[in-house]
Amino acid sequence: MNGFDWSAARDALPLVLEGFEVTLLATVLGTLVAAVLGLAIAIAGRAPSRFVTVPVRVVMEFIRSTPLLVQLVGAAALFTFVEPLTIGIVVLGIHYSTYTSEVYRAGIDGVPKGQWEACRALSLSPRRTWQAVILPQAVRNVLPALGNYAISMFKETPFLAVITVQEMVFEARKYGADHFAYTEAFTLAGLVFLVASYPTSLLMRKLEKRLGH
Amino acid sequence: MATEPLPLQKTAAAAAVDIAPVPATSQTGRPLVRFDNVVKRYGDHVVLDGLDFSVRRGENVTLIGPSGSGKTTILRLLMTLEKVSDGVIWVDGDPLSHTRAPDGSLRPATEKHLRKARKKIGMVFQQFNLFPHMKVLQNITEAPVSVLGMGRDEAETRARELLDLVGLSGKTDAHPSQLSGGQQQRVAIARALAMQPEILLLDEVTSALDPELVAGVLELLSDIARNTDITMLCVTHEMNFARDVSETVLMFDAGRVIESGSPEKIFTDPAHERTREFLTAVL
Ligand SMILES: Nc1ncnc2c1ncn2[C@@H]1O[C@H](COP(=O)(O)OP(=O)(O)OP(=O)(O)O)[C@@H](O)[C@H]1O
Ligand SMILES: [Mg+2]
Numbered sequence: 001m002n003g004f005d006w007s008a009a010r011d012a013l014p015l016v017l018e019g020f021e022v023t024l025l026a027t028v029l030g031t032l033v034a035a036v037l038g039l040a041i042a043i044a045g046r047a048p049s050r051f052v053t054v055p056v057r058v059v060m061e062f063i064r065s066t067p068l069l070v071q072l073v074g075a076a077a078l079f080t081f082v083e084p085l086t087i088g089i090v091v092l093g094i095h096y097s098t099y100t101s102e103v104y105r106a107g108i109d110g111v112p113k114g115q116w117e118a119c120r121a122l123s124l125s126p127r128r129t130w131q132a133v134i135l136p137q138a139v140r141n142v143l144p145a146l147g148n149y150a151i152s153m154f155k156e157t158p159f160l161a162v163i164t165v166q167e168m169v170f171e172a173r174k175y176g177a178d179h180f181a182y183t184e185a186f187t188l189a190g191l192v193f194l195v196a197s198y199p200t201s202l203l204m205r206k207l208e209k210r211l212g213h
Numbered sequence: 214m215a216t217e218p219l220p221l222q223k224t225a226a227a228a229a230v231d232i233a234p235v236p237a238t239s240q241t242g243r244p245l246v247r248f249d250n251v252v253k254r255y256g257d258h259v260v261l262d263g264l265d266f267s268v269r270r271g272e273n274v275t276l277i278g279p280s281g282s283g284k285t286t287i288l289r290l291l292m293t294l295e296k297v298s299d300g301v302i303w304v305d306g307d308p309l310s311h312t313r314a315p316d317g318s319l320r321p322a323t324e325k326h327l328r329k330a331r332k333k334i335g336m337v338f339q340q341f342n343l344f345p346h347m348k349v350l351q352n353i354t355e356a357p358v359s360v361l362g363m364g365r366d367e368a369e370t371r372a373r374e375l376l377d378l379v380g381l382s383g384k385t386d387a388h389p390s391q392l393s394g395g396q397q398q399r400v401a402i403a404r405a406l407a408m409q410p411e412i413l414l415l416d417e418v419t420s421a422l423d424p425e426l427v428a429g430v431l432e433l434l435s436d437i438a439r440n441t442d443i444t445m446l447c448v449t450h451e452m453n454f455a456r457d458v459s460e461t462v463l464m465f466d467a468g469r470v471i472e473s474g475s476p477e478k479i480f481t482d483p484a485h486e487r488t489r490e491f492l493t494a495v496l
Contacts, residue, residue, distance in 0.1 A: 112342075114338060114340055114342035115342060115344065117292075117294055117338070117342060118338065118342035118343075118344070120292070120293065120294060120331065121292055121294075121331075121334075121335060121336040121338075121405070122335075122355070122356035122360065122404070122405075122408060123328060123331055123332045123356065123360045123408065124355070124356060124359060124360060125328070125359070125360070128355075128359045128360075132344075132347075132355060132359070133344055136346050137345070137346055140346070
């Protein structure tokens with residue numbers, strides 16, 4: 001085995017960072033989709049009508065029991081006219097919303113029953129009950145868990161390479177193939193992942209501690 | 214504590230002007246609250262068994278009875294936190310638990326009906342149930358602004374008056390967790406009063422408080438009972454308070470009223486052996 005080629009690594013850096021921008025964009029927007037959609041699913045799951053709750057549950061079960069990769073490839077095959085990055089963001093968001101909705105559900109369940117009853121005793125509308133009383137308390141409970149899902153989504157973005165999104169691992173592989181320097185390019189990508197996600201998870205842990213008390 | 218005239222006197226009186234001035238002792242006239250053969254079951258467990266009683270406007274009623282006799286259930290039914298299994302609850306001549314269909318028959322109430330009907334009723338809970346993420350002032354203004362459509366400035370002015378009334382004018386910007394239990398309960402009382410209820414339900418509102426904080430809250434409630442037209446239904450184990458503020462005491466046992474009368478009558482000369490036993494146990 002020949003040693004690590006530092007000049008190749010330096011050479012690959014701009015390309016890898018360019019890919020990192022796409023990775024970051026996919027993570028941020030994907031998390032946004034997962035956060036908003038997950039909340040909508042959690043609230044729909046509490047609907048009094050079974051015509052709402054049952055279809056929601058079936059779709060969620062379906063998404064959760066198929067691999068992300070299959071969903072990406074399937075969506076890319078179905079929606080050939082949509083840009084791959086957009087498909088990637090939406091599929092990541094939907095996939096993760098099935099998990100974030102559980103997080104929200106737990107957060108909502110964690111709001112004491114007395115809060116709902118106080119809202120009723122004050123005649124607050126359902127909308128105001130959610131908006132002013134339940135969600136502000138539930139979201140506090142779920143922020144750390146949502147952050148952790150954002151980090152795992154970040155680490156799953158390389159799957160987007162399969163549908164030709166030019167994210168970081170896609171770029172690293174391209175560089176590796178063109179210059180026969182896979183080790184350098186992938187090591188670099190791995191380092192960027194580490195540097196980005198480790199401080200974020202430390203931050204999350206801190207946030208968790210602060211909100212816990 | 215507040216000895217000056219209470220600011221809420223005006224508003225409560227204004228809510229009451231459209232009814233005939235029925236003397237407080239009169240038994241005639243339409244009752245404000247009427248339980249008509251009300252049954253409440255949880256599964257097979259019958260909690261209220263054909264309950265009948267009524268409350269006149271402005272009357273202060275104390276509900277007493279052994280643990281599990283259904284006192285809380287009665288208040289929760291009135292607050293529409295629970296649904297009746299059978300029978301009808303009437304408030305001010307209109308069905309509360311039911312909606313009147315076009316043909317005049319009664320149907321179980323829709324959520325829409327309940328939302329409208331419950332506006333006349335307010336409740337103070339044993340565990341306060343303040344909104345922990347809101348400041349004291351916002352706890353009080355939230356419902357007047359979002360439900361009654363009151364302007365924010367007006368709602369805040371009124372909230373400050375109410376905080377003054379409950380002796381907490383300095384705490385507008387505190388969060389509930391920064392207050393003692395007694396102070397939290399005063400805020401909860403102010404919050405309920407801010408909705409200008411015609412009927413105020415109080416379920417053992419001092420039993421979660423440290424003993425030294427009880428007297429202050431009871432004194433506040435006595436003031437409210439004396440100085441407003443609000444009809445109060447309270448569940449309490451504080452018999453002196455009951456004697457002080459209520460015109461009528463209802464003694465419950467096993468989901469039925471077994472005896473009712475003035476506090477003097479019930480406390481000094483109860484007709485039922487069960488009442489006597491209960492009173493000896495709690496006094
Ligand atoms: N959600 C519920 N599900 C099942 N049973 C219930 C429920 N709520 C109340 N009960 C039962 O109804 C009965 C009456 O309860 P309730 O709380 O009204 O009594 P209470 O008179 O307020 O008693 P206490 O003085 O202890 O507060 C009890 O036997 C209780 O176990
Ligand atoms: Mg009770």
